[in-house]
Amino acid sequence: MAFEKHRNILDYTLQTLLRRKFKNAGIILVFTFVIFIVGSIVFLSYSLKREARLLFKNSPDIIVQKMRAGRHELIPVTLGNDIMGIAGVSNAGPRYWGYYYDSGAKANYTILGISTFGLENNRMLTGRLPSAHERGVAAIGRGIADVRIIKKDIGSTLYLQDADGKWMDFNIVGIFESDSEILTDDLIVMSEDDFKYLVKMPSGTATDLAVNVYNETEIPTIAGKIKERFPDSRPILRDEIIRTYDAVFSWRSGLIVTLFIGALTAFIILAWDKATGLSAEEKQEIGILKAVGWETSDILEMKFWEGVVVSLTSFLCGIIIAYVHIFFMGAFLFAPALKGWSVIYPDFRLTPFIDFYQIAILLSVTVIPYIASTIIPSWKAAITDPDIVMRG
Amino acid sequence: MEGSDNRSGYSYEGIKAVNSEQWTVNSKTIIKTENTTKIFNKGKPDEVIAVNGLSIEISKGDFVVFKGPSGSGKTTLLSLIGCMSRPTSGRVIVGNRDVSRLPERFMTEVRRGTFGFIFQQFHLIKGITVCDNVMLPLYPTDVKPLRLRKMAEEILNSLNMKERKDFYVRKLSGGEQQRTAIARALINNPEIILADEPTAHLDTHLSDEFLAIMRKLNKQGKTIVIATHDPLVYEKDYVTLCIEMRDGRVRKMN
Ligand SMILES: Nc1ncnc2c1ncn2[C@@H]1O[C@H](COP(=O)(O)OP(=O)(O)OP(=O)(O)O)[C@@H](O)[C@H]1O
Numbered sequence: 220m221a222f223e224k225h226r227n228i229l230d231y232t233l234q235t236l237l238r239r240k241f242k243n244a245g246i247i248l249v250f251t252f253v254i255f256i257v258g259s260i261v262f263l264s265y266s267l268k269r270e271a272r273l274l275f276k277n278s279p280d281i282i283v284q285k286m287r288a289g290r291h292e293l294i295p296v297t298l299g300n301d302i303m304g305i306a307g308v309s310n311a312g313p314r315y316w317g318y319y320y321d322s323g324a325k326a327n328y329t330i331l332g333i334s335t336f337g338l339e340n341n342r343m344l345t346g347r348l349p350s351a352h353e354r355g356v357a358a359i360g361r362g363i364a365d366v367r368i369i370k371k372d373i374g375s376t377l378y379l380q381d382a383d384g385k386w387m388d389f390n391i392v393g394i395f396e397s398d399s400e401i402l403t404d405d406l407i408v409m410s411e412d413d414f415k416y417l418v419k420m421p422s423g424t425a426t427d428l429a430v431n432v433y434n435e436t437e438i439p440t441i442a443g444k445i446k447e448r449f450p451d452s453r454p455i456l457r458d459e460i461i462r463t464y465d466a467v468f469s470w471r472s473g474l475i476v477t478l479f480i481g482a483l484t485a486f487i488i489l490a491w492d493k494a495t496g497l498s499a500e501e502k503q504e505i506g507i508l509k510a511v512g513w514e515t516s517d518i519l520e521m522k523f524w525e526g527v528v529v530s531l532t533s534f535l536c537g538i539i540i541a542y543v544h545i546f547f548m549g550a551f552l553f554a555p556a557l558k559g560w561s562v563i564y565p566d567f568r569l570t571p572f573i574d575f576y577q578i579a580i581l582l583s584v585t586v587i588p589y590i591a592s593t594i595i596p597s598w599k600a601a602i603t604d605p606d607i608v609m610r611g
Numbered sequence: 612m613e614g615s616d617n618r619s620g621y622s623y624e625g626i627k628a629v630n631s632e633q634w635t636v637n638s639k640t641i642i643k644t645e646n647t648t649k650i651f652n653k654g655k656p657d658e659v660i661a662v663n664g665l666s667i668e669i670s671k672g673d674f675v676v677f678k679g680p681s682g683s684g685k686t687t688l689l690s691l692i693g694c695m696s697r698p699t700s701g702r703v704i705v706g707n708r709d710v711s712r713l714p715e716r717f718m719t720e721v722r723r724g725t726f727g728f729i730f731q732q733f734h735l736i737k738g739i740t741v742c743d744n745v746m747l748p749l750y751p752t753d754v755k756p757l758r759l760r761k762m763a764e765e766i767l768n769s770l771n772m773k774e775r776k777d778f779y780v781r782k783l784s785g786g787e788q789q790r791t792a793i794a795r796a797l798i799n800n801p802e803i804i805l806a807d808e809p810t811a812h813l814d815t816h817l818s819d820e821f822l823a824i825m826r827k828l829n830k831q832g833k834t835i836v837i838a839t840h841d842p843l844v845y846e847k848d849y850v851t852l853c854i855e856m857r858d859g860r861v862r863k864m865n
């Protein structure tokens with residue numbers, strides 16, 4: 220079995236591609252750009268979803284908020300004991316959290332007062348967390364350390380302004396490292412007491428209540444019961460939150476959607492241009508090749524190689540650039556679109572991650588149609604009798 | 612169907628065998644048409660009977676000219692003989708084989724293994740070099756690239772094209788393009804050379820040069836078939852068979 224024939228045809232194909240190098244370079248450029256945009260979006264939305272899932276893996280089954288006039292209000296801690304009375308509830312307790320606006324850095328931080336239901340996900344912590352009643356200590360995200368603290372390490376001091384404008388200082392006892400940044404990068408964890416003092420929260424109240432149940436399938440029923448017994452409460456299910464976050468994370472803004480549609484349009488135009496037919500010159504060339512002894516299958520093989528070379532080159536370039544863009548350059552092109560959720564994120568980094576299933580899908584929706592759109596129009600030219608070239 | 616084709620020797624090896632032995636062993640006839648007809652657009656208002664019930668016979672080593680006015684069917688007949696198209700009815704026999712009903716693949720193999728074509732417009736590929744053009748017919752075969760290049764260079768040398776082998780076709784003169792086309796027709800060492808109006812774009816001097824090359828190839832034993840209405844060609848004394856056509860039929864043969 221000799222492969223020389225296929226090698227020869229591939230050789231000729233490469234020669235042909237070089238011969239039309241400006242046209243083909245143009246196609247590869249557009250194609251690479253399309254793959255880059257689509258790949259970036261896929262990488263980004265997928266890893267954001269992963270982060271979100273991680274974030275909520277240990278979060279409570281139900282969060283109960285108190286509502287007044289349709290707005291979220293502080294909730295009495297005693298309500299937790301009442302909820303504990305509902306059958307199927309395993310525990311219910313207060314959470315203390317909120318946002319802190321840092322006018323110096325023009326950034327929003329998430330502040331969390333630690334309690335029994337404080338921080339579930341502390342895998343990434345170096346150092347330790349404050350305990351519930353410990354005063355003047357905090358654990359902070361790497362992002363804040365970078366922005367706010369000169370020494371950037373455990374043992375240094377963080378200054379925050381309380382609700383009356385007075386400065387409080389916190390000794391840093393722990394730092395959340397950047398692996399899963401979205402969760403913890405902008406986070407400040409302090410004791411429940413410090414939190415209440417900082418935001419001047421009335422005693423006996425909390426931001427919301429975290430409720431866990433024994434049997435997951437009962438979550439909606441129990442949420443219904445809570446709502447029934449305490450009409451001014453709003454139970455939020457974990458699934459609902461995840462879904463919302465998914466949506467927010469994936470399609471943070473219309474910009475990404477616009478880019479996506481733009482890229483897709485470019486791809487369709489590219490494929491369409493190919494599929495609508497060959498130039499007279501290409502037809503002529505196919506005729507000549509046939510006349511001098513190429514079979515239909517040889518010509519289709521040549522076109523196949525052409526599609527493979529162009530689309531695989533573009534695909535690899537596009538995917539690699541997208542990977543670098545998302546995981547090593549902080550998705551800087553999408554930064555304007557992502558900025559909304561926290562001002563600190565313009566330079567966030569995601570955990571590099573590749574899902575081969577996704578790559579395979581991306582490959583099959585871009586490379587395969589492209590190869591098809593290269594081969595199919597040549598088909599007609601390739602099956603006609605070669606004697607047409609004998610007439611001009 | 613394919614199996615029986617293989618058994619009767621239409622495989623690639625089979626065609627090589629035809630080339631080397633059967634033609635020399637069997638009769639002198641190398642091409643024969645039997646009541647061959649080619650109708651374009653059959654059944655439509657613009658139906659054209661380009662070749663009409665034509666029967667001719669060409670012997671090995673002949674120097675044949677098809678002559679006749681424009682539209683008389685010369686090009687069509689050439690393409691039928693050269694396995695470039697199929698007759699509407701009747702038979703075309705190359706060697707001792709009826710090629711008119713062969714599947715495309717085998718027709719291509721017969722074409723590649725038997726014929727060298729020289730077209731009126733040369734039909735070279737503009738963006739590649741002379742040498743690459745000459746190699747073209749043998750790309751889709753298992754000949755190794757280096758060997759293929761050497762074969763092409765040898766043929767170009769024999770046609771005084773040595774200095775031009777790495778030129779791009781668009782930089783060649785008309786005569787050089789013609790010689791490149793001849794070289795390409797010779798790369799597969801064909802038994803038969805078919806040329807359609809080869810001198811139409813050449814001046815007298817170049818036409819003579821072309822005919823000299825054909826004469827030389829003819830002397831080496833190749834069968835030459837030229838379609839032309841150029842008297843310079845058909846009045847040559849070494850033309851062994853001149854078939855005069857009109858309206859798809861043979862008017863005169865001598
Ligand atoms: N593909 C085609 N479709 C329809 N008609 C065709 C086709 N090819 C050739 N013809 C017609 O067949 C007839 C014979 O054409 P052919 O090209 O064989 O003549 P010719 O003798 O080579 O003429 P010329 O000297 O002008 O080259 C012409 O009337 C031509 O119009």
Ligand SMILES: [Mg+2]
Binds near residue numbers: 685686687807808
């Ligand atoms: Mg003609």
